[in-house]
Amino acid sequence: MSLPEAIRHPGKPRRWGGAPRMVHMELSDRYGRVAQDLRVSLTDRCNLRCSYCMPAEGLEWLPDESVLSDDEIVRLIDIGVRMLGIREVRFTGGEPLVRRGLVDIVARTKALSPTPDVSMTTNALGLTRTAQALADAGLDRINVSLDSIRPESFHEVTRRNRLPDVLSGLEAARRAGLGPIKINAVLLRGLNDEQAPELLRWAIAEGYELRFIEQMPLDAQHGWSRAEMITADEIFTSLEKEFLLEPASEPRGSAPAELFLVDGGPATVGVIASVTRPFCGDCDRVRLTADGQIRNCLFAREESDLRAALRAGATDEELAARWVRAMATKRAGHGIDDPTFLQPDRPMSAIGG
Numbered sequence: 250m251s252l253p254e255a256i257r258h259p260g261k262p263r264r265w266g267g268a269p270r271m272v273h274m275e276l277s278d279r280y281g282r283v284a285q286d287l288r289v290s291l292t293d294r295c296n297l298r299c300s301y302c303m304p305a306e307g308l309e310w311l312p313d314e315s316v317l318s319d320d321e322i323v324r325l326i327d328i329g330v331r332m333l334g335i336r337e338v339r340f341t342g343g344e345p346l347v348r349r350g351l352v353d354i355v356a357r358t359k360a361l362s363p364t365p366d367v368s369m370t371t372n373a374l375g376l377t378r379t380a381q382a383l384a385d386a387g388l389d390r391i392n393v394s395l396d397s398i399r400p401e402s403f404h405e406v407t408r409r410n411r412l413p414d415v416l417s418g419l420e421a422a423r424r425a426g427l428g429p430i431k432i433n434a435v436l437l438r439g440l441n442d443e444q445a446p447e448l449l450r451w452a453i454a455e456g457y458e459l460r461f462i463e464q465m466p467l468d469a470q471h472g473w474s475r476a477e478m479i480t481a482d483e484i485f486t487s488l489e490k491e492f493l494l495e496p497a498s499e500p501r502g503s504a505p506a507e508l509f510l511v512d513g514g515p516a517t518v519g520v521i522a523s524v525t526r527p528f529c530g531d532c533d534r535v536r537l538t539a540d541g542q543i544r545n546c547l548f549a550r551e552e553s554d555l556r557a558a559l560r561a562g563a564t565d566e567e568l569a570a571r572w573v574r575a576m577a578t579k580r581a582g583h584g585i586d587d588p589t590f591l592q593p594d595r596p597m598s599a600i601g602g
């Protein structure tokens with residue numbers, strides 16, 4: 250196999266955060282975007298059943314043999330970090346806390362050179378037991394998904410009665426120093442859409458950074474509807490009844506959340522308006538699914554199979570070249586508003602949010 254020019258003649262060493270790194274290639278696409286933020290799904294399994302993500306009965310899980318082993322995951326992350334310019338690694342799922350080797354995977358990722366920033370998105374169930382071990386392994390931060398602090402609404406959204414476990418998981422994360430802790434909330438019409446101010450009041454009192462995420466068409470049941478989703482504008486209207494919101498001055502960069510100072514600050518609230526104000530032009534993300542597929546977009550309809558190549562004995566250079574090629578086809582935008590939009594075959598839980 251002939252290698253791209255960039256691998257045969259690697260560029261000059263770069264400095265990020267003081268660490269020297271030899272970047273052989275970049276994960277760039279034809280629109281000039283460069284992916285540096287890797288989302289790694291560790292499993293498609295989950296112990297909640299959030300209605301915007303999974304059906305009540307769950308899904309047919311990936312067979313064990315198709316899920317990457319701990320060694321395979323760390324090898325692919327190493328290729329991303331060492332050869333392809335990945336600077337941030339976020340573990341997600343499904344629910345990453347249900348993956349047995351999680352603490353070890355975090356420790357091995359944090360030991361890579363150059364050291365990436367390592368974070369996790371989680372529902373926090375079980376975090377009471379593992380928060381300290383994760384912090385000791387080098388996990389930098391967590392985002393916790395929590396859509397309501399009312400037990401009955403929590404149960405309605407997630408179909409499980411586990412709010413106390415989430416709240417104690419959050420406490421444990423705070424004690425372990427896994428902050429600043431961000432809370433991700435999705436609002437659903439007629440269910441928790443009246444609770445935005447209440448969630449914000451609670452988050453500010455607890456010292457968590459709240460971000461609302463517009464619901465996207467990524468549920469397994471294909472129940473999403475543009476007319477039914479709660480828009481960013483509706484979220485602002487609801488919050489502005491109780492709070493003064495002003496745009497935060499710091500530049501947004503590739504971060505998906507638009508940040509607002511609450512009542513003059515320093516507290517902030519974020520809104521991730523993926524549907525009504527897409528930020529695809531600034532996207533710097535790439536995803537690795539639990540079964541070893543590279544997805545260049547949440548809404549991609551094609552994937553690139555790194556697992557098959559890896560298990561067939563591909564070298565690091567060959568895997569890197571395959572990964573680079575997968576990025577080249579990244580589309581300009583997700584196209585949710587196009588009449589031709591097709592929801593991806595995989596639901597959010599199997600992609601890694």
Ligand code: SAM
Nearest residue numbers: 302342343344370371372394433464465597602
């Ligand atoms: N289980 C973990 C959790 O819930 O944080 C990690 C995986 S979950 C798929 C990652 C994030 O995706 C969560 O914050 C969740 O709220 C969000 N999410 C799931 N389905 C979504 C949808 N249809 N639209 C918007 N966000 C969604």
Ligand code: SF4
Nearest residue numbers: 295297299302343372
């Ligand atoms: Fe599980 Fe996260 Fe999906 Fe909820 S959003 S069902 S916690 S994977």
